[in-house]
Amino acid sequence: MQRYIPLGYCVGCGRLCICLLVILLLVGCGGGSSSGAAGGDGIGSSTDPLAGPLAGNPDGTCAIPLAALAEEVWDPDEVVGNGTPASCSAEAFITAVARGGKIVFDCGPDPVTITLNRPAKVFNNARPDIVIDGGGMVTLSGGGTSRILYMNTCDRDQVWTTSHCQNQDHPRLTVQNLTFIDGNSRNESEYEGGGAIWVRGGRFKMVNCRFFNNTCALAGPDVGGAAVRVFSQYEGRPVYVTHCTFGGAEGFGNYGANGGGISSIGVSWTIINSLFTHNRATGRGANPRQPGTPGGGSGGAIYNDGNTMTLSLCGTLLAHNEVNAHGAAIFFVTNDRSGFLSLDRTVIRDNIGGSWYNLPGISMHADTAREIIDSVLE
Incomplete structure (x- = not known):
């Protein structure tokens, strides 16, 4: 076990603490309802x-x-439902996402699950800000057969709005107070990975969300993000992940070729007070793939590949994640060694499998810059 001596703390309360309290209260409302338990490989499970x-x-x-x-x-700009569970249909949700803006739900007093048979897609020429807020009462499900949410500034079908689709400031997508379950992108051939959510361009943020039993392609050298896959954020700004859970308990983990929780190429992340457990990278043979293997199997919780990027974790726990190749908790490879890893009050423990470690649970080049403050790695 390695323990690191505290070097300092970031502080803040007042308004920030009040906002966090609101988040915690919303979590207490629960998720959604469906029958059955997490099962098998996620196909058709509930x-x-x-x-x-x-x-x-x-x-x-x-x-x-x-x-x-x-x-x-x-x-809000859009309200899904008119007060009954039946009114909160997949079609109503898909239509609201296509229109954009601030989206809330009116599905009655009880938690509800909305099951999609195709992804809800953001249109780049709709409202520039899309905020989807489930109020702690809504679960979005892919039913074991479909990705749940998709945004891509470089997809002509979603309308090109600038001449530099890979670096534009909108759409700005936020998902908050939602649960994403049983997303499955294995039938997606052009935009692989991202079992629950796939994003390219603009800005993306997740707050107070849960991701259970989502899956993507099970093998491949660079495909992944069983829950979330992200590319090309505006001006290299980070994806914020605040108070989210990926897996969290046995039977609820997400799994795919690489990055059982999240995966990205050349994207920075700031992950705060979040939980990654029981996620799996199921590929074999790493990247580049070894002869006779399909490739993949790295980043049980997090898979980051690229050049200049930062992975910052504060107040986050990564445990019981599993790989076949590298990075039982984190795979963080900046090819030109210009990246930066920051761990603050973060615990990484009891992750399983893999090789090529220079920090417990983390596969990265030994000369990549890092800062580790008051964290436990074992």
């Missing part, structure tokens, strides 16, 4: 979100910057 763990790391104590907080939705 994960019960009410049985799953709450959002976020309960021991996380890091202050949350304003940019990483939930967005306000007091004056």
Whole structure:
């Protein structure tokens, strides 16, 4: 075990603490309802979100910057439903996402699960800000057969809006107070990975969300993100992940070729007070793949590949994730060694499998810059 001596803390309370309290209260509302438990390989299975763990790391104590907080939705642009569970249909949700803006739900007093047979897709020429807020009462399911949510500024079918689709400031997508279950992108051939959510371009943020039993392609040298896959964020700004859970308990983990929780190429991440457990990277043979193997199997929780990028974790727990190749918890490879890894009040322990380690649970080049503050790696 390696323990690192505290070098300092970021501090903040007041308004920030109040906002975090609101997030915690929303989590207490639960997720959605469905029959059955997490099962098998996720195909056609039904994960019960009410049985799953709450959002976020309960021991996380890091202050949350304003940019990483939930967005306000007091004056929504779109309301899915008219007060009954039946009115909160997949079609109503897909239509609302296509229109964009602030999206909330009116599905009645009880938790509800909305099961999609195709992804909801963001249109780049709709409202520039898309905020999807489930109020702690809504679960979005792929039913074991479909990805749940898709945004791509470089997809002509979603309308090109600039001449530099790989680096534009909108759409800006936020998902908050939602549960994503049983997403499956294995039947996606052009935009692989991202079992629950696939994003390219603009900006993306997740707050107070849970990801259970999502899956993507099971093998391949660079495909992944069983829950979430991200590319090309505007000006290299980070994806914020605040108070989210990926897996969190046995039977609820996400799994795919690489990056059982999240995966990206050339994208920076700031992950705060979050939980990654029981996720799996199922590929074999790493990247580049070894002869006679399909490739993959790296990054049980997190898979980051690229050049200049930062992975920052504060108040986050990564445990019981599993790989066949490298990085039982984290695979963080910046090919030109210009990246930066930051761990603050983060615990990495009891992750399983893999090789090529210079920090417990983390596969990265030995000369990549890093800062480790008051964290436990074992």
